[in-house]
Amino acid sequence: AQSVAQPEDQVNVAEGNPLTVKCTYSVSGNPYLFWYVQYPNRGLQFLLKYITGDNLVKGSYGFEAEFNKSQTSFHLKKPSALVSDSALYFCAVSPRWGNNTGKLIFGQGTTLQVKP
C-alpha cells in the first residue's frame, strides 16, 4: 500500500537552531513530493515540492527539503528556526501514475515547536 510516514509527532527546537522534520514514503515510480504547513484553524499552505532535478529544493520562508531516492526520504530543513515557524507540518506524496495519480497521500503530520 502507498503510504507516507512522519515518524515524529512533535519536534522541539530552540529559536536560531537548525530544524529537521522527517518524512519517508512508500510509493513506487518517482512520485511528486510536497511539504505543506498548517497554522491553527487554517488551511494548508504550500511550502515546496520536488518534481525532478536537484535533490535540494528551496521553498518559502527559508525552508528547504532534501530528496534522497535510495532512502525514499524527503526531510524538511531550515538552518535557523523562528518562533513563528511553530505549526503543523505535513509531508505529502502524489503518484505519477496508477490509481492515485494526482491525489495527495499525506503523512500524519509533525508539530514543530520553536521555543524562544
Add this chain to the structure above:
Amino acid sequence: GAVVSQHPSWVICKSGTSVKIECRSLDFQATTMFWYRQFPKKSLMLMATSNEGSKATYEQGVEKDKFLINHASLTLSTLTVTSAHPEDSSFYICSARDGASGRAPDTQYFGPGTRLTVL
C-alpha cells in the same frame, strides 16, 4: 497567485439540516478540486475528487448521497452535507489544482477550511 477561498469559515447547524460549503479558486481555473476532512490534530482524509462538468469520484467509505459535491464551473465547487449529524462535525478543507494555465498543474492549493459543528 493560486488563492483558494472557502465559505463559510465556520458554521453551526442543528442535527438533520443540510449545510453547503463553497470552494473557489480566485485567480486560476481549477479543473480539479478535492475535498478533505480533518479531525483534530490528525491528518487530512481525502473524501472526493471533483472534476468540472462531471460527477465527483468518492473515496472508499465516503457516502456520496450524504456528501454531495457539485463542480459547476472552473472556479467553484460545493460540498453539501445533507442531514447532518453530530458525527459530521469536523474541519472540511478543499484544494484546487490549476489544470488550465499549465502553471504547476501538479500542485494542490488549499482553502482556509470550514469548521462545521452539528448540534
